[in-house]
Amino acid sequence: MNMADEPRTNALSIRRRVRNRVAHAFTLPGVGAFTALVLACIYFSFNSQEFLTGHNFSLILQQSMVIGVEAIGQTLIILTAGIDLSNGTVMAFGSVIMTGLAVNSGVPPFIALIIGFLVTMGFGLLNGALVTQIRLPPFIVTLGVLNITRALTLIYTLSIITGLPPLMTAAGNTFNIGPTGVTYGSVLMVILYLVMYFVLKETAWGRHVYAIGNNPEAVRLAGISKTRLLLSVYGLAGLFYGIAGLLLVARTGVGDPQAGLNDNLSSITAVVLGGTSLFGGRGNILGTLAGALIISAFNNGLALMGVQEIVQVLITGVLVILAVSVDQMSHRGLE
Amino acid sequence: MTSDTEKPVLSARGLKKSYGQVVALDGVNFELYPGEILAVIGDNGAGKSTLIKILAGALRPDEGHLFVGDEEVYFHSPIDARRYGIETVYQDLALASELNIAENLFLGREMRRSGILGSVLRILDKSRMQQNATDFMRDLKIGIQSMDQKVRTLSGGQRQGVAVARSAAFATKVVIMDEPTAALGVKESAMVVDLIHQVRERGLPVVLISHSMPQVFELADRIHIQRLGRRVAVVRPAECSMSDAVAILTGAKSGNEEA
Numbered sequence: 001m002n003m004a005d006e007p008r009t010n011a012l013s014i015r016r017r018v019r020n021r022v023a024h025a026f027t028l029p030g031v032g033a034f035t036a037l038v039l040a041c042i043y044f045s046f047n048s049q050e051f052l053t054g055h056n057f058s059l060i061l062q063q064s065m066v067i068g069v070e071a072i073g074q075t076l077i078i079l080t081a082g083i084d085l086s087n088g089t090v091m092a093f094g095s096v097i098m099t100g101l102a103v104n105s106g107v108p109p110f111i112a113l114i115i116g117f118l119v120t121m122g123f124g125l126l127n128g129a130l131v132t133q134i135r136l137p138p139f140i141v142t143l144g145v146l147n148i149t150r151a152l153t154l155i156y157t158l159s160i161i162t163g164l165p166p167l168m169t170a171a172g173n174t175f176n177i178g179p180t181g182v183t184y185g186s187v188l189m190v191i192l193y194l195v196m197y198f199v200l201k202e203t204a205w206g207r208h209v210y211a212i213g214n215n216p217e218a219v220r221l222a223g224i225s226k227t228r229l230l231l232s233v234y235g236l237a238g239l240f241y242g243i244a245g246l247l248l249v250a251r252t253g254v255g256d257p258q259a260g261l262n263d264n265l266s267s268i269t270a271v272v273l274g275g276t277s278l279f280g281g282r283g284n285i286l287g288t289l290a291g292a293l294i295i296s297a298f299n300n301g302l303a304l305m306g307v308q309e310i311v312q313v314l315i316t317g318v319l320v321i322l323a324v325s326v327d328q329m330s331h332r333g334l335e
Numbered sequence: 336m337t338s339d340t341e342k343p344v345l346s347a348r349g350l351k352k353s354y355g356q357v358v359a360l361d362g363v364n365f366e367l368y369p370g371e372i373l374a375v376i377g378d379n380g381a382g383k384s385t386l387i388k389i390l391a392g393a394l395r396p397d398e399g400h401l402f403v404g405d406e407e408v409y410f411h412s413p414i415d416a417r418r419y420g421i422e423t424v425y426q427d428l429a430l431a432s433e434l435n436i437a438e439n440l441f442l443g444r445e446m447r448r449s450g451i452l453g454s455v456l457r458i459l460d461k462s463r464m465q466q467n468a469t470d471f472m473r474d475l476k477i478g479i480q481s482m483d484q485k486v487r488t489l490s491g492g493q494r495q496g497v498a499v500a501r502s503a504a505f506a507t508k509v510v511i512m513d514e515p516t517a518a519l520g521v522k523e524s525a526m527v528v529d530l531i532h533q534v535r536e537r538g539l540p541v542v543l544i545s546h547s548m549p550q551v552f553e554l555a556d557r558i559h560i561q562r563l564g565r566r567v568a569v570v571r572p573a574e575c576s577m578s579d580a581v582a583i584l585t586g587a588k589s590g591n592e593e594a
Contacts, residue, residue, distance in 0.1 A: 203457050204445040207438055211431035218429040221393075222443030223414040281433045 032326030033273045033290040036319065037297065044301030051301055054180030061186035064296035066091075066251065068189045068289060069244035070263055071270040072196055073124070073237030075288045078271050079200075080233055081213040081280025082138035086127065086145040087241050088263030092256070093149040094120035095245035099161040099168060099255030109165035117242035123149060124238020128231040146264070153257045161255030172250035185247040192243070193289045200285055209233060213280025269316070270295060273323045294319065341368050342404065344540055345390065345421065345509050350399035352385050359385040360396065361564035367509060372531065372541045374551040377561030377584055383544050384513070386561065390542065391423040391511050392416030403508065420507030424498045426514045432487040436479065437461070437468035439486055440501050471504050472496070475533050477526075492523025496530060503534045510534055511542045516550065528554060548577050560584050568592055 045052035070087045077084045098116025101107040107115070123145055130141040171188060174181035200206035208229050212219045220226055249255055273291030276283025295316060302312045347365040351358075360382045367373050377383045388394035389401070392410030401408050403419045410416045413423065430439050438445075446460045446467075447453030453460065468482040477496040479489070486494060495515055502510045512531065516524040524547075531554060534541055545551050551558060552572045560568040560583050568583050568590025582588035 202459055202461070204447070204459060205457070207434060207442075207445070207459070210433050211438075211442060214431040214433045215429065218431050218442065221413050221423075221425065221429045223412075223417065224443045281431070 031275065032323040033275055033287050033294060035326070036273075036323055037290050037294045040294065040297055040301060044297070044304070048301065048304040050304055054178065056300065056304075058174075058180050058182050058186070060293065060296045060300050061189075062183040062251065063300065064292045065183070065186045065189045066244050066248045067263060067266045067270060067295070068292040069192060069240055069247060071267040071274075071288045071292050072192055072285065073240035073244075074264075074267040075271050075274070075276055075283065075285050076196075076209060076233050076237050076240075077138065078268075078276055078278060079209050079213045079280055079283055080230060081216075082131065082230075082234075083268070083278070084127065084142045084234075084237060085139065085264045086123065086142040086149060087237070087244075087267055088260030089146050089149040089153065090120050090123045090238065091241040091245040091248065091263065092258075092260035093123070093153045093156075094242045095249045095259065096153055096157055096161060096255045096257050098245065099164055099249055100157055102165050102168065103161050103163055103255075109167040113167065113246065116245060117239060120242035120245060121235050121238040124241065125231060125235045127238075128234030131234065132227040132230045142264075150261070157255075157257050160257070162253075164249065164253060164255070168246065169250045169253055171247055172253065183251075185250055188243075188247070190289070192240070193285060197285050205229075205232070210281055213282070215281075266295065269320055273320060275323075291323075294323075343367055343402070344369050344404065345542075346402045347386075347390070348400045348402075350386065350389060350396045350401075352382075352389065352394065352396050358564050360389075360399075362399070363561070363564070363566050365390070365559065365566065367540050367542055368557075370535065370538060370540055371556040372535055372543055372554050373557050373559055374543045374545060374555035375559045375561060376545065376548070376551055376580070381561040381584070382564045383561050387423075387511060387513055387542070387544055390416070390509075391421065393423075417505070421509045421511065422502035422506035423511040424495075424502045424513065424515055426517060430486045430494060430498060433485060435483045435485050436472070436489075436497055437464045437482040439497055440464070440468045440471070440482075440504060442501075444505065472500055475500050475503065475530060477530070490523065491519050492526050495519060495523070495527050499527065499530045499534065503537065503539065506539055508539070509542065510539050511544075513544045514546065515543070516545070516547065524550070548581065552577055552580075560590060562586060562590075566592055 050056055070091060074084055074087055094116045097119050098112045101112035101115060102109045127138070127141050127145055130136050131138050171185035172183060174183050176182070200209060208219060208224055212226060212229055216226060219229070248259055270291035271288050272278065273294055274284065274287030274289070276287060298315060298319065299312050302315065343366040345367040347363065350360050350363040350365070352360040363382065363386055365386065375383050375386065385394060389396050392413045392415050395411065401410065408419060416423070431442065434442070441464050446464050448458045448460045452458045465482045472479055472482070477493070477500060479493055479496070486497060489497065499512070499515065515531070516527050519527060528550065531541055531543065543551070543554060555572055558570050558572065558580060559566055560570065560580060562584055569592070570580060579588060583590045
């Protein structure tokens with residue numbers, strides 16, 4: 001190419017790149033969720049004076065933190081083309097173990113907390129081991145572990161555990177930004193999301209999580225151990241369920257054996273709303289955060305408008321279908 | 336036999352493999368010489384795929400010996416074959432469609448940042464991988480500008496280009512290609528054929544499995560004809576007509592090796 005051509009080619013390629021970037025942004029997974037979140041916030045702020053306040057936003061964050069942290073684990077597993085039905089009951093088991101040990105058995109709170117995390121991680125690893133070693137479908141494995149952990153929780157205790165040590169409720173405390181009290185736990189949730197976003201994007205492990213959901217054979221042929229990869233994903237998900245259990249305990253101030261029963265579907269809803277494909281390999285973990293926030297924002301906004309709770313459930317259902325449709329269409333537009 | 340003066344880069348003696356009652360390979364011999372394109376042809380069920388999978392380390396033979404140069408080798412997985420510099424382009428491509436081109440080229444062999452960022456935090460060196468990918472794709476004259484395109488957005492020919500580039504980039508001894516143009520159109524096939532020439536020009540011998548006789552006769556230096564689990568002939572395109580080769584592989588004519 002001669003010298004005179006060069007500036008023109010550069011200008012062209014810059015323009016093309018900018019256009020590609022913009023087009024790309026509209027096809028990112030989770031665009032539907034973010035759009036819905038913004039539109040809903042605008043709608044609610046016109047219909048309720050309380051909605052657009054710092055206090056209320058802090059409340060929305062706080063209400064989403066348990067499902068939000070569970071949904072991090074769920075996202076990881078769904079990206080590998082798996083699914084986890086056991087997250088809520090694993091979390092509940094972890095939370096009664098940590099509180100029960102500290103309150104009833106006199107175990108030092110910090111040790112009890114660590115044991116709680118180890119227990120949830122253990123069940124995560126059990127899921128992973130059954131999926132990789134016996135090659136059972138994740139749906140079946142986690143359905144089994146759902147029942148097992150549910151039963152273990154109720155065998156361990158039928159009553160609510162109260163009188164928790166301060167360590168276990170600390171994450172429910174607030175600090176002030178101006179006049180607004182923000183819960184530590186919700187800040188922790190946002191930090192965990194940012195860390196995992198970075199890990200998924202910038203590490204080989206993160207790229208392998210996407211690749212295995214895309215094409216497991218490609219991962220095997222590339223010399224990556226599928227077993228180790230999936231075990232690490234399920235184990236890490238278990239750790240997130242443990243953290244979610246701590247946040248639940250901190251928010252409610254008790255260890256509740258009946259908690260978390262519907263969290264599996266709620267967390268899957270957040271993931272799907274966030275634009276992650278249930279077939280694996282495609283998605284954006286920040287979309288899941290938007291998904292979790294949407295559910296919380298809708299319930300909050302509708303409640304402020306005086307809408308009945310059962311109608312909120314109905315609207316959530318419609319929302320899932322709408323958001324996923326938008327995502328599907330933007331995805332198809334790209335093909 | 337030809338090339339008596341040179342030693343094969345990759346060879347096999349008496350490979351046998353059965354799947355239950357079905358005998359896929361019944362004592363196959365195989366030689367690949369430096370710098371050549373060796374085509375493997377045969378009817379469906381002749382044992383081409385089984386042979387290729389054994390060479391690539393994806394299958395283990397029941398009996399027989401495999402040699403890289405003079406050294407006898409035992410491949411337990413494709414990773415073992417790779418350690419000996421043997422890379423394979425699979426028919427189903429083995430690319431992750433949601434990852435970009437550079438990430439696919441380096442899948443499982445990622446480059447990390449230098450220092451603590453790489454060793455402790457294990458952060459990828461994306462810019463270096465992009466740069467290497469760009470250079471490499473340019474060397475092979477694959478017309479893709481941006482390495483951060485997702486593989487999902489590429490055409491079949493471009494995907495094949497990525498798969499071939501990945502093998503050529505990491506292979507030090509042999510590139511094996513299993514039906515590289517099977518799913519492609521005419522123009523895209525021509526591009527891949529061009530790529531195969533380029534891989535050879537880089538000094539790497541190629542094992543090519545193909546159903547397309549014209550392509551085999553255009554590309555190959557030698558043709559290994561497989562029939563009913565055995566090698567029945569090795570011919571040179573210059574010394575054998577296409578119809579004779581077809582006659583040998585269907586059994587209408589006997590080959591130059593003991594059947």
